[in-house]
Amino acid sequence: MILSKVYNLGLSPYKGRLLLLVLVFLVSFKSYSQTKHTISGIVKDSETGDALIGATVSVKEAGTGTVANENGYYSFSLPEGNYTLMVNFFGYKTREIKVDLKKDVTVNISMSEDVDELKEVVVTTEKKNDNITKAEIGVEKLEVKEINKIPVLLGEKDIIKSIQLIPGVKSGEGTAGFYVRGGGVDQNLVLLDDAPIYNASHLLGFFSVFNSDAINDLTIYKGGIPAQFGGRLSSVLDIKSNEGNYKKVSANGGIGLISSRLNIEAPIVKDKASIMVAGRRSYADLFLKLSPDEGIKNSRLYFYDLNGKLTFRLGEKDRVFISGYFGRDVLGYKKLFNFDWGNAAATVKWMHTFNDKWYSSTSLIHSDYRYRIKLDFSGTSLFIISKINNDQLKQDFQYVQSPRSKFNFGVITSYLKVVPGIVTTKSDNTENEEKLSNKVGWENAAYVSHEFKYSEKLNFIYGLRLTSFSVLGPGDFLDIDKNGNTLDTTTYGSGKIVKTYLNLEPRFAASYIFNEKTSIKASYCRTTQNVHLLSNSTSGSPTDQWIPTSKYVKPEIGDQVSVGYFRNFNDDKFQFSAEAYYKNMQNQVDFKNNAELSLNNNVENQILIGKGRAYGIEFFLKKKYGKFNGWIGYTISKTERKFDLINDGAYYPAKQDRRHDISIVGIYELSPKWTLSGSWVYYTGNAITFPSGKYYADNRVLFYYGDRNQDRMPDYHRLDIGATWIRKKTEKFESSWTFSIYNLYGRANPYMIYFRENKTDASKTEAVKVTLFKMVPSFTYNFKF
Amino acid sequence: MEMKCIRFAYIAFVLALSFLFSSCEKVIDLKLKNSDAGIVIEGAVTDQPGPYRIKISRKVNFDQPNVFPSVSGASVIISDNIGSRDTLKEVRPGVYETQSIVGVAGNTYTLSVGDQGNTYTGQSVMPSPVIIDSISIDYFLFGGPDSAKFVKVTFKDPEGVKNYYRILEVFNGDTLNGIHLEDDNFRDGQRITQPVFEDGEDGNFQTFKSGDVVTILLLSIDENTYKYLRGVEAVTDGGQSSSPANPPSNLSRPALGCFSAHAVTSRTIIVK
Structure with a gap:
């Protein structure tokens, strides 16, 4: 039909075919975007129902990924097709979920704690090298699970004591606070659920x-x-x-x-x-x-x-x-x-x-x-x-x-x-x-x-x-x-x-x-x-x-x-x-x-x-x-x-x-x-x-x-x-x-x-x-x- | 007072900690820097009869014994703002005494010391004396009569002028070493009741027995002397300051020490 319309416009077959190509391209592009569907949902802990903030959800086939936001919510749009979602979160078992994407879908993902995390090497995914690929520099993230294993004074496991073991973060025995890269104790913004803590x-x-x-x-x-x-x-x-x-x-x-x-x-x-x-x-x-x-x-x-x-x-x-x-x-x-x-x-x-x-x-x-x-x-x-x-x-x-x-x-x-x-x-x-x-x-x-x-x-x-x-x-x-x-x-x-x-x-x-x-x-x-x-x-x-x-x-x-x-x-x-x-x-x-x-x-x-x-x-x-x-x-x-x-x-x-x-x-x-x-x-x-x-x-x-x-x-x-x-x-x-x-x-x-x-x-x-x-x-x- | 309270809180805190963690102390051999043999000048003119004394000595390195070389042969002159001028006489090595000058409240006194071609000067204005209303032996209310005791001093601060005080306790004839400094911040013109805590043996508070003679001297000092003594107090209590510094002298640099003109009142009781 399009072809006949082109002819009706009185264009030469050659030019018509070129235009047709462009149109086909545009149409297909449009249809490509029209048939994109959204996958969204919440990543949570299977046992407690806690949102897993920062869990990475990646699509094996498309090579893209996203990170669950502060609601544990993730979402992305993909063309129709069959996909495998790979979900990773430190300390949890990696999950693979098959999705047949035909319309917008909600996929809520429950993840269970990996009790053997420290024992076996977890399947490596591309997200394990976040430290390489992300633009962030001078950033260190610690999970409390990790911290709890470090020996501390009088058995009081302590997050502040643990971060002091990271290079660039210094403190002394019996010194209130810590020093980061030569800054003073008061030059650290210590936030607990966004609230600044003045004396930590x-x-x-x-x-x-x-x-x-x-x-x-x-x-x-x-x-x-x-x-x-x-x-x-x-x-x-x-x-x-x-x-x-x-x-x-x-x-x-x-x-x-x-x-x-x-x-x-x-x-x-x-x-x-x-x-x-x-x-x-x-x-x-x-x-x-x-x-x-x-x-x-x-x-x-x-x-x-x-x-x-x-x-x-x-x-x-x-x-x-x-x-x-x-x-x-x-x-x-x-x-x-x-x-x-x-x-x-x-x-x-x-x-x-x-x-x-x-x-x-x-x-x-x-x-x-x-x-x-x-x-x-x-x-x-x-x-x-x-x-x-x-x-x-x-x-x-x-x-x-x-x-x-x-x-x-x-x-x-x-x-x-x-x-x-x-x-x-x-x-x-x-x-x-x-x-x-x-x-x-x-x-x-x-x-x-x-x-x-x-x-x-x-x-x-x-x-x-x-x-x-x-x-x-x-x-x-x-x-x-x-x-x-x-x-x-x-x-x-x-x-x-x-x-x-x-x-x-x-x-x-x-x-x-x-x-x-x-x-x-x-x-x-x-x-x-x-x-x-x-x-x-x-x-x-x-x-x-x-x-x-x-x-x-x-x-x-x-x-x-x-x-x-x-x-x-x-x-x-x-x-x-x-x-x-x-x-x-x-x-x-x-x-x-x-x-x-x-x-x-x-x-x-x-x-x-x-x-x-x-x-x-x-x-x-x-x-x-x-x-x-x-x-x-x-x-x-x-x-x-x-x-x-x-x-x-x-x-x-x-x-x-x-x-x-x-x-x-x-x-x-x-x-x-x-x-x-x-x-x-x-x-x-x-x-x-x-x-x-x-x-x-x-x-x-x-x-x-x-x-x-x-x-x-x-x-x-x-x-x-x-x-x-x-x-x-x-x-x-x-x-x-x-x-x-x-x-x-x-x-x-x-x-x-x-x-x-x-x-x-x-x-x-x-x-x-x-x-x-x-x-x-x-x-x-x-x-x- | 408030300042002391905070310092007290802090010391109590450190003590509590060391108690809790049963800390241990050890004398160590520490390599410290050497210092030059700088001059130290100290003395006062008071409203009491003279002679008044100026002592001149030198500082030594930390690891040397506490023998401080006295400075002999210096020219020492004290003058006031009403035309008196007195050349002091060296009565013992490093100790110089006035001949004629008389201390009067309100006058300005100037000290001049000449030694090895250098001249050091200092000035102090003698404040008016403040009368002690009463002194008594008191104890912590909640501790009961058997708990630590102290001398309680009461005096009325003159209104409308800035006053600085030093309180000294003379116990059976010995002047004790505690530094008790007060100002009239927050309480200008009020009646001030001040406890005087002195150390006894083994870090305990002093004890009193019947027949002890206790005299309290109330020194009205000027601001510079007050700041200097504050500095003395600060370097005396242990060295936990992150900016320890020498007490600010009112003498020309680099001399250490202080020249003070102060008025003194006193009151004595005999412990019953």
Whole structure:
């Protein structure tokens, strides 16, 4: 028919045939697109019904694939035909599903846990080399299942302790927080279900606030931070908590030396709504009760955490969760003294899938951190409270243009309020309240990010983030010169904008794939930060003060360039990477000498503004699958800071500067019942200031200090071993014992070094090393039903 | 006070930890940097009768014994803002005494030390004395009379002026070593009640028995002296600061130490 029409148009047969060809081509093209159908569905855990976020669904025949979104939802369009879907998720059995695609279909995929995951080599699929093909650089994702095998102090499995074994992530024994690529403790954005956690550690950093029973997975971005994250300079630690079980009531928990924990999951409406509640409490203080000493008996020292999550699945396309966290550390002595501190966070998030291309999530977030000190003596009491408060509203969109092109964009508004200190003194019948002025800030950001597969060889993730931060009244705002001298004070009313800072943050990452085993990657990212932690002790204290950006304290700006070489061996069983980075940091804060930080209304004039730089190379060799797995990491790096008034304006080593850092982790499955593990760490001691002399004044010997951070703590190394014994394992009940020995060879690593007069010969002075842990054995009983 | 409270919280915290984990301590041999033999100048003019003393010594390396070389033969002069000028006399090696000058509250005093061709100067304004209302021996309310005891001092802060105080305890004739510093932040013009905790033996609080003579000295010091003593306090308590620094001296660099003009009041009780 078309042919006759062409002839009727009076075209020559030759031209007609050409046109016909074009038409046929167009028609067939059209019909090709018309007969495309959509396969979509949800990937979930067969037992609990939890959405498996990040499960990869690939089509064997078409060579395309996608990743399940935060609803566990996946979708793609394909021409009519027979296909095999391959579904992969770490720790789960790979599934193959045949689909005869004639119309749009919903294929919900249930996956079961692969209990033998560590034992047998799972069928390798193309997705096992994600580390090679993705443009992401400086990103490490850990599953809690993986973490649970690593031996830890006092048997408290701990996600923060585990990420510290990754190259580029550093910490010390008894140091609150962690350092990423030369950044400070406060330069990590720690997110629990999108809520920022301001102080992620209990007991001065010996334990993290994250109860690993309540955690599903975590991802750490050391470099190449995607544009959807912002607000901190160095890294993002994105932690997602567990969803409740949609099918049946289940529980797991453990009884350990230092604490016990319990996690209960249950459906509220089967397959529709679920709840998860997890709690943990340490009970070392219960032993204090046994002491005959009245004082010790009446002392308090414990911490606890509560996590909860309610999830509602409203049809296939909507999911809502409400997640909450509350934790406290408590330290007290009789009624004389009480000191407690902790975080609280809550998130309400609604995730909506419009169609196979559009996806949205809306979150309302609250987070706070506070400490309180109460002191009572002789009828006079003193009460101090200090807190930081943050509320956020966030809207994110995802647009999947094609399997090769994906857009993320969104906006966020965030209100920050710091109450530096309210001091109430009460004696007999007078009460007096003094308040340091509150510090208020309003942050807004918009971002767009594009993940783009240019060709089979070349992938990009690039984006832009625009951040504004407004310093808000009320209060007196100081004009301070760069050496910290106050020039002037201006008073602003409530809600008045004192100053607004605008920052544009470009983000870029690219990978070039030589072959399925080898790739190189590069990234550049700029990040900014508008809250700053002031800490003047070597190990960090719960009373360290957060301050927002102000007229004097400018937004911190970080620029990081990194390049990496990635290579897999032996069917991706071994993954090797080498990443080099250079980071430049502006508007860093440090203290004047003799700074008075606590409860100082003009804390800003105790601060100096300077800059920093950090560079290094990280080597990482990981064996991810098989009976034996683990990794070796090595980092060589340098971190320096420069302030006009410190060390005469020369670059000096930052406290977290560490030349060498090695970590080795091994996990070996001996039998289905026994798993053995070990880890060894070594690192150069932190930079510190030791006295270089002494003199006599004020009727005492005083130590003399030279330039800052010109000395080193001794090198640190430690071997830990552990074993897990699965005592009983049935469909209904599982119990296991974890044994571990921390610091097996009893290395006396220094927690701190202090200096004093010799106790027997007062004419001498000496250096004293304090060691906290020399070989600590422990065991934990775990159960699950 | 509040500052102390936070420091107290922090120390209690570290103590609790070391208790919990039964930490161990060991004296180690640490290679430390050497320092030059810098000059240390210390002394005060008070509103009490003279003579007033200036001590001059030098600093030494950390691993040397606590023998601090005294500086002899220096030229030491104290002058005030009303025309007095006094050249001090060296009475013992490194110890210099005034001959004539009289300390009066409100006056400005200037110290000048000449040594080996260098001149070091410092200045201090003597604040007005503040009267102690009362002192008593007290104990923790919740601990009962058998618990740790301390001296309680009460005085009224003068309103409308910035005041800085140092409290010293003299116990049976010995001046104790505790650093008790106060300012009138948050409580200008109020009656201030201050506990004075002193160390006794083995790190316990001091103990009192019947017949002990306890004198409290209330020093009204100027801001620079206060900051200097704060610095002394900070370097005395262990070295957990990530930015330890020498107490800020009010003398010309690189001299260490402090020249202070302060007013003193006192009150004595005998323990029943």
